[in-house]
Amino acid sequence: MWRNKPLMRHVGAAAATLTCLLLTACSAGSLAAGGSAGDPETTLSVGLTAEPANLDFTKTEGAAIPQALLYNVYENLVKLDQAGKIRPALATSWKLSKDRRTYTFHLVKDATFSNGARFTAEDAKFSIERVASRWTVAQKSQMSVVDTVRVVASDELRVTLKTPSNDWLYRMTTRVGAMFSRTGVKKLATEPVGTGPYVVKRWNRGDSITLARRTDYWGRTPHFKTVALKYFKDPTALNNALLTNTINVIGAMQSPDSLYRFENNPKYKVIEGSTNGEVLLSFNNGSGPLRNPKVRRAVRYAIDHKALLDTCWAGRGKLIGSMVPSTDPWYQDLTDLYPYDRDKAEKLLKESGEAGRTLRLRIPTLPYATACGTVVKSQLEQAGFKVKLDQLEFPAAWLTTVFKNADYDMSIISHAEPRDMQAVFGSKTYYTRYDSPAFRALLKKADQGTQEQQVASMRAAARLLSKDAAADWLFLLPNLMVADADITGLPKNSISESLDLTGLGRS
Amino acid sequence: MIVRLVRRIAVLLASLVVCSVVVFAFMAVLPGDPARVALGVSASDSAVAQLRTEFELDRPLVAQYFSWVHGLVTFDPGSSYISHTAIGPQLADRLLVTLWLVGTGMVIACILAIPMGTIMAVRHRKPSGLMLSAVSQIGVAVPAFLAGILMITVFAVGLGWLPANGWTPPVQDPVLFLKQLVMPALSLGIVQAAVLTRYVRSAVLDVLREDYLRTARAKGLRPTKALLRHGLRNASVPVVTVLALQLATLLVGSVVIERVFVIPGLGSLLLDSVAGRDLTMVQDVVMIIAVAVLLVNFLVDMVYLLIDPRLRVGAS
Numbered sequence: 001m002w003r004n005k006p007l008m009r010h011v012g013a014a015a016a017t018l019t020c021l022l023l024t025a026c027s028a029g030s031l032a033a034g035g036s037a038g039d040p041e042t043t044l045s046v047g048l049t050a051e052p053a054n055l056d057f058t059k060t061e062g063a064a065i066p067q068a069l070l071y072n073v074y075e076n077l078v079k080l081d082q083a084g085k086i087r088p089a090l091a092t093s094w095k096l097s098k099d100r101r102t103y104t105f106h107l108v109k110d111a112t113f114s115n116g117a118r119f120t121a122e123d124a125k126f127s128i129e130r131v132a133s134r135w136t137v138a139q140k141s142q143m144s145v146v147d148t149v150r151v152v153a154s155d156e157l158r159v160t161l162k163t164p165s166n167d168w169l170y171r172m173t174t175r176v177g178a179m180f181s182r183t184g185v186k187k188l189a190t191e192p193v194g195t196g197p198y199v200v201k202r203w204n205r206g207d208s209i210t211l212a213r214r215t216d217y218w219g220r221t222p223h224f225k226t227v228a229l230k231y232f233k234d235p236t237a238l239n240n241a242l243l244t245n246t247i248n249v250i251g252a253m254q255s256p257d258s259l260y261r262f263e264n265n266p267k268y269k270v271i272e273g274s275t276n277g278e279v280l281l282s283f284n285n286g287s288g289p290l291r292n293p294k295v296r297r298a299v300r301y302a303i304d305h306k307a308l309l310d311t312c313w314a315g316r317g318k319l320i321g322s323m324v325p326s327t328d329p330w331y332q333d334l335t336d337l338y339p340y341d342r343d344k345a346e347k348l349l350k351e352s353g354e355a356g357r358t359l360r361l362r363i364p365t366l367p368y369a370t371a372c373g374t375v376v377k378s379q380l381e382q383a384g385f386k387v388k389l390d391q392l393e394f395p396a397a398w399l400t401t402v403f404k405n406a407d408y409d410m411s412i413i414s415h416a417e418p419r420d421m422q423a424v425f426g427s428k429t430y431y432t433r434y435d436s437p438a439f440r441a442l443l444k445k446a447d448q449g450t451q452e453q454q455v456a457s458m459r460a461a462a463r464l465l466s467k468d469a470a471a472d473w474l475f476l477l478p479n480l481m482v483a484d485a486d487i488t489g490l491p492k493n494s495i496s497e498s499l500d501l502t503g504l505g506r507s
Numbered sequence: 508m509i510v511r512l513v514r515r516i517a518v519l520l521a522s523l524v525v526c527s528v529v530v531f532a533f534m535a536v537l538p539g540d541p542a543r544v545a546l547g548v549s550a551s552d553s554a555v556a557q558l559r560t561e562f563e564l565d566r567p568l569v570a571q572y573f574s575w576v577h578g579l580v581t582f583d584p585g586s587s588y589i590s591h592t593a594i595g596p597q598l599a600d601r602l603l604v605t606l607w608l609v610g611t612g613m614v615i616a617c618i619l620a621i622p623m624g625t626i627m628a629v630r631h632r633k634p635s636g637l638m639l640s641a642v643s644q645i646g647v648a649v650p651a652f653l654a655g656i657l658m659i660t661v662f663a664v665g666l667g668w669l670p671a672n673g674w675t676p677p678v679q680d681p682v683l684f685l686k687q688l689v690m691p692a693l694s695l696g697i698v699q700a701a702v703l704t705r706y707v708r709s710a711v712l713d714v715l716r717e718d719y720l721r722t723a724r725a726k727g728l729r730p731t732k733a734l735l736r737h738g739l740r741n742a743s744v745p746v747v748t749v750l751a752l753q754l755a756t757l758l759v760g761s762v763v764i765e766r767v768f769v770i771p772g773l774g775s776l777l778l779d780s781v782a783g784r785d786l787t788m789v790q791d792v793v794m795i796i797a798v799a800v801l802l803v804n805f806l807v808d809m810v811y812l813l814i815d816p817r818l819r820v821g822a823s
Contacts, residue, residue: 189591
């Protein structure tokens with residue numbers, strides 16, 4: 001008895017409206033231009049995982065800010081190339097005095113800051129001295145070796161150190177060596193001013209930072225006019241963004257298991273190089289069972305590193321055996337110091353008299369740590385250890401429990417800072433609680449000697465560290481990048497603090 | 508009436524105070540030192556202590572609470588611990604994004620649920636009605652994030668029709684904005700529609716049994732016209748109430764949806780701030796959501812008083 005034709009008409013109208021809405025949204029055809037608005041020839045979108053909290057790396061920790069800004073917005077006197085060598089940047093050349101304490105830099109003459117001011121030796125002096133006086137991050141201590149900074153001429157700068165230091169020039173390639181304008185440090189958190197080829201054009205918080213190419217850049221003009229750095233918390237979302245042309249490059253692949261979606265597909269290229277991220281099975285050398293060297297050595301024998309890497313990071317990455325990444329000049333393969341040997345591990349553990357004690361493996365909630373934690377636990381248990389695995393929320397809970405209070409026996413964490421052997425094992429108050437005067441003496445010798453002496457001493461230090469079993473080095477994180485096949489100039493190795501966009505292009 | 512109004516406002520204010528105390532207390536007991544998190548793994552203890560002083564974390568909790576509330580009430584929430592930038596504009600930006608998402612989700616839910624629910628009621632004994640009923644049952648069971656992931660797999664990765672994620676403000680690029688809005692809004696809207704459909708159905712069923720509809724039909728109106736002209740308006744009262752109450756669910760749902768679709772709204776701000784121990788930011792975001800829910804409930808109550816004279820009588 002109910003005749004519903006008019007009603008159906010209303011429903012129909014509503015459905016039609018909805019369809020229209022959907023169609024408008026789906027229109028305009030290809031998504032190549034839709035996802036990443038702009039001309040693909042001059043525009044590039046790079047997908048990254050950690051968004052900066054602000055743009056001021058003089059006051060805020062973390063790798064995200066220098067990753068986006070260093071070499072792109074800010075420039076240094078010297079920069080690091082792909083082989084890990086120090087190269088000229090704002091300094092065209094430099095000389096080191098006989099006593100190895102004084103560096104004389106000759107600077108480029110025509111560089112300007114994005115606020116229009118010319119870059120001179122006065123700015124360089126201002127920038128170096130500002131690290132000690134105004135910076136608040138921990139890296140500022142890397143400048144404490146500087147004694148005086150003198151302006152010789154507008155394009156010549158002389159820096160005298162308190163003691164000779166090879167490390168200092170290296171640190172000048174990192175964030176502490178960034179050159180600031182004397183008239184451009186008012187609003188660093190939101191408006192960075194540098195001499196680099198790009199300026200920060202727009203920041204959609206929680207989504208992306210857009211860099212625009214400068215027209216008045218002093219050096220070689222980069223290919224892309226606009227580069228958008230897009231931030232993703234979730235590895236799947238990052239992959240989907242590349243698959244749907246929303247981005248052109250995955251800057252750091254967080255899920256090696258999903259690489260198969262891009263490999264053997266001519267639309268994409270996969271780049272695999274190395275990073276500075278040593279994934280440590282860190283030990284508490286100061287208290288608990290791992291204070292005993294026999295237990296530490298037993299742990300190292302008990303772990304089958306090859307099998308572990310295959311299981312938890314899809315076999316991507318490099319086994320290193322000590323705290324030196326393969327791109328450092330003093331790298332040596334130390335994996336044979338403790339080859340996988342379960343019987344030896346069991347024997348050592350029995351000898352140590354600690355066999356019944358439970359090891360607390362307290363890992364942060366980070367992809368590689370959670371993936372490797374269970375494998376480490378089961379391998380250790382096969383060799384007779386008792387292991388209790390705790391996951392601590394990262395960063396807050398892990399930082400308090402493991403890092404600050406050293407309330408742990410073992411943890412798994414990647415130390416991604418460049419050349420961080422000293423930082424991680426050079427102080428007995430650091431969370432590894434490693435205390436070796438011999439090790440510290442070698443590091444000091446390396447820093448103050450000639451380049452040959454530096455290499456020899458660093459090698460000896462790394463070997464000593466590994467022999468002592470101060471930690472176990474699970475593997476070196478790989479630099480996995482995936483990009484549209486026609487993108488050129490992607491850095492194979494991620495070894496500087498910067499994601500250098502200046503060399504990228506399209507073939 | 509006025510007594511009732513005053514009493515309701517008093518309840519609202521009291522709820523806000525209780526809410527703020529609870530939110531603040533939870534943040535205070537959250538493990539992890541914000542200063543330590545802000546300074547990272549290589550910071551010295553003295554640097555951490557200095558930052559704690561700067562953040563005013565060493566002041567008594569009560570003093571911290573009052574300065575926080577003062578900032579909120581004067582619409583000047585100050586700067587974030589972590590980003591050193593003003594919180595106010597960030598909150599406004601993120602709130603706008605979430606309002607777009609929740610608003611569009613709500614509209615989609617209404618567009619789907621009102622006709623569907625009506626048809627289900629009108630044909631509640633016929634196969635078509637039963638089928639719709641089953642479909643809506645599925646909708647109730649599917650969480651919004653799953654709907655989102657399925658849509659991404661099919662429409663973005665599979666067919667390549669829509670971007671898988673991202674957000675562009677409408678003034679910047681309206682077409683891209685719409686493309687990016689469709690799937691997240693649909694995943695929120697569809698799930699919401701499934702719930703709403705069932706309320707519409709029962710409301711319309713109630714109305715269909717009313718005498719005045721029979722009267723209208725007796726006066727010669729065709730059944731559909733009678734329902735549209737007299738029935739739906741009456742049926743809408745309970746539906747509007749439910750709609751307002753569902754706002755809270757939508758806001759919570761958007762937290763997850765924003766993560767799935769990488770949308771910089773209030774929800775993703777909340778998650779990031781919790782992870783980064785940006786405590787003032789977390790407190791502010793949670794308070795905004797609490798205020799929104801309490802205000803909507805309050806407004807619904809007021810509207811009730813206005814449209815239903817029986818309540819006014821009952822109150823006095």
